[in-house]
Amino acid sequence: MADLPDGAFTLVYLDPPFNTGRTRERVSTTTTVAGDVQSGFRGRGYERVRTLLKIYDDTFDDYWGYLAPRLVEAWRLLADDGTLYLHLDYREAHYAKVMLDALVGRDRFLNEIIWAYDYGAKPRSRWPSKHDTILVYVKNPGAHVFDVDAIEREPYMAPGLVTPEKAARGKLPTDVWWHTIVPTGGRERTGYPTQKPEGILRRMIQASTRPGDVVLDPFAGSGTTGAVASALGRRGVLIDAHPHAIDVMARRMPGAAVRRIADGDDAAVTA
Incomplete structure (x- = not known):
């Protein structure tokens, strides 16, 4: 960095x-x-x-x-x-x-x-922890x-309470995002243990960047930020210290340039 x-x-x-x-x-x-x-x-x-x-x-x-x-x-x-x-x-x-x-x-x-989700073990002695901040x-x-018009809308929880036009268009997300984790057998699954779903990163990038802008992820892991940025017409710089993460990102984005830092395993991936 x-x-x-x-x-x-x-x-x-x-x-x-x-x-x-x-x-x-x-x-x-x-x-x-x-x-x-x-x-x-x-x-x-x-x-x-x-x-x-x-x-x-x-x-x-x-x-x-x-x-x-x-x-x-x-x-x-x-x-x-x-x-x-x-x-x-x-x-x-x-x-x-x-x-x-x-x-x-x-x-x-x-x-x-x-970010709220509902997956995995549920303890019986306390409220299950099923959200990130x-x-x-x-x-x-x-x-x-902040491009509010670029953000993907989501279905109304009670579509019968709004007009058919509004129900068809969907509503803007609030600051509580209900989104599943990456499914075990899902299309975007890479096998990286802390992989975040594309839908979460897509919402951030749509709202807070414009086409052609550059995004940075210094804890890149599986490379979701770069994959989503590239699909949305943005560029990404991804950094991670783990060789496995670099390998996963290189496979996920075969057109990306990889630069390994000389004094360690850290690498920057430009997507």
Whole structure:
């Protein structure tokens, strides 16, 4: 990410590890905050918020020390009319909101999107956790791209309560998105364990970019962001540190250019 130019992307989508408590490789990094990425939430400085969050971080080796530098870079790379989407689950979403408020300012917050699904095991001792949270921030509130006419509409839940014309047209999605996960035997299934469905990325890209714009995914995984961007006439830059992810993306987008970073397994895929 550090090699990419300022303001190059109209949309940045981040789908990082969710801090589930599973064993992960130790990551040690230093964050430098510059420019306007200094303070936000109630005037508190970024470093203070990061210190407070680390107190609650007991499963990942300094999760916010890992994620915050990437958020800083993502914000630098975001265009003046750009939108940042951060995709997490219930473990870190509330902390992420505080962190991003401190990094970029509360006035840059646009939406909290809830992606709800109904699949997998259901515990009997608590309410089943069947949603992810996507936090949406914009570089310049009011000047960001949001093409409401390009967004695919969805069926009304009670079509009998609206006119036949409205029922046929469908309704605009709200900030609660009901969408299945990638089906086991589905067309878009790649076998990558954390693959996100194309429909979720399609909605973001349709709303927050124009044809010809460039999107960035620095935790690209199976490459869904690039595949959807390409199908919609956008370009994508996808980054991942896992060799398996790079192989999956190369097979999924055979026309993409792959550049492997010399000092490790990280690779950038341009679709």
